[in-house]
Amino acid sequence: MELRHLQYFVTVAEELHFGRAAARLNMTQPPLSQQIKQFEEELGFPLFHRSKRVVELTAAGKVFLHEVRGVLQQLDKAVDHARHTARGELGKIIIGFVGTATYDILPPVVREFRELYPSVSIELQQLSVPQQLEALLNGEIDIGFLHPTPPHEELVSRLMKQSECIF
Known part of the structure; x- marks a missing residue:
């Protein structure tokens, strides 16, 4: 299972139309239909009821959509947290x-x-x-x-405040 399959599935589920979903994904409809069909075979259950005029989620597809949205949201959150951590913001x-x-x-x-x-x-x-x-x-x-100390080769130091001496 690949992340792109989950994204393809969610897009088709939102559009309930393979042509519009393919346009949103910047691809053509036949490869998207093939990817969804292969994904369903990998899962072992159908995600959609298809007819010439209607695309609907199966009961399993509805449950899977709910769960996949949670997974994708959690993934976005993980990427966001990692990005903020890498920038020193978290x-x-x-x-x-x-x-x-x-x-x-x-x-x-x-x-x-x-x-x-x-x-x-x-x-x-x-x-x-x-x-x-x-x-x-x-x-x-x-x-x-800390107070000024002799420099150490493994540490970088910066003077924050010059002490004043009164005689």
């Missing part, structure tokens, strides 16, 4: 931070991230600098907010 991000980041750096960053990516859940973990470095290297956190 899923979970784990952020490590030092305690002082909660005063001025972390709140606006988290707020802006939530506005841009409302479907991504955020988990915050307060960790010391050495704990964050280890967690980053082990893949236990996705990003860390």
